[in-house]
Amino acid sequence: MGLRHLAICAAVALLVAAPATGQQRALTPRQSEAAAAYDKALAEFKSVLAERRRQIDAREPLPNLPGQALYLARVAVISTYKDLTDAMPSRIGRPNKFEIPPAYFDAEIEPLIDEYSRLFDVMEAPPANAQNSATPFKDVVDLATVIARAKGLAPDHAAAAGRISLGLFFAETNGKQNVRNGRSNTYMGSFQTGPSEDRNGHRKWRALKGEIAAINPALAARDDKEEARASGIDRRFNHWTNVRDGLMNAHAEVFREIPGIVKTLPDQIDQMKLFELIQIVPTPTRSALKSGDVLNYRVSSPTIMKHLRNNSIFAFGQADRARTSASFREILGAMWLFNRKFEKAMAKYAEIKPR
Structure with a gap:
């Protein structure tokens, strides 16, 4: 009786195992190709991490x-994993600590992304003459708030400008001041501006400085000290002056739109995403705001789509990369890689927000 029972159990085990084995042998060409592409991309990512x-x-x-090869290897890993899960949904695994949608990222490789971040910390370390601030987050909020007040905003909407701008700081550098850029020789500093953007923002700030001083004399006095301190260095490596000029260059005029933006986008992270798009694709974002229907405003320029992809929007997987156009509603939805950064900004703002 015992032997017969064992034989039955063995037969059942074979029957249970058979579908799984058959399923492995019956991969479609698309599934086999996707699996091979992911394995190759993952091996290359590990290789470039180890080499750097x-x-x-x-x-x-x-x-x-030095960061470009790392960035492209990371994009390839996420892209090929999304292609793999599109072909084999059963490969979608558990949530990951980076809050990347599981269809795009295998949580088992979290340590590789940790190493990726550590390498960028080294490659993007500030230069020796960088001028840090003891209050980098408060500086961003204070500067944005006073600029918004000078642009005519009421205190509550000016406060929103401060919160949104802190999100931009995290989006650009993860909240690290005076960093360089491992993927660009042009964009530097806390707000990652180019030389021409810095000059333009500085010019606009000088024109507004009288109104700023009338609203907040103490902040204007701090600005005088930071301007003198930054004399003789690239102003982008003084945290205060880079944030100030970055905001004045790209965002100050759009602050006037905040009352309408917060009505259209009540979610505060969506508000931050929209202002980050001012940084990434300024012209179509301003056009969308002027259209009166920002969420349904559509972009189809190949150049704009390329800029979006270069900033991790519609960048991962064949389906996303095949897009030739997108509405701003779709663009905001595709900015999931920014969510964690903006959540950090929201937490920091809750610590330092004016009472």
Whole structure:
């Protein structure tokens, strides 16, 4: 009786295992191709991480734009994983600590992304003459708030400008001041501006400085000190002056639109996303705001779509990359890689917001 029972159990086990084995053998060409592409991308990501770590630890000179190869390898991993889960939904796994949709990211490789971040911290470390602030987050909020007041906003909407701008700081540098850029020789500093953007913002600030001083004399006095302190260096590596000029260059005029924006986008993270799009694709974002129907405003320029993809929007997987156009509602939805950064900004704002 015992032997017969064991034989039955063995037969049942074979029957249960058979579908799984058959399923593995019956992968479609698309599934096999997707699995091979992901394995290849993952191996290449590990290789470039190891190579950059070896170079840093050995104090070897790094190549020009040392972060670009890392960035492209990370994009390839996320892209090929999304293609794999599109072909085989059963490969979608558990949630991950980065809050990336599980269809795009295998939580088992979280340590690789941690190493990716550590390498960028080294490659983007501020230059030796960078001028830090003891209150970097408060500086962003204070500058944005007073600029918004000078642009005519009421106190509650000016406060929204401060909160939104703190989100921009996290979106651009994850809240790190005076950083360089591992993927660009042009954009630098806390708000990642180019030389021409810095000059333009500085010019606009000088024109507004009288109104700023009337609203907040103490902030104007602080500005005088920071301007003198930054004399002789690239102003983008003084946290205060880079935030100030970055906001004046790209965002100050749009602050006037905040009353309408908060009505259209009551979600505060969506508000931050829209202002980040001013940084990424300024012209179509301003056009969308002027259209009166910002969420349904559609972009279809190949150049604009390329800029979006270069900033991790519609960048991952064949289906996303095949898009030739998108509405702002769709763009905001595709900015999920920014969510965690904006959540950090919201938490920091809750700590320092004016009472």
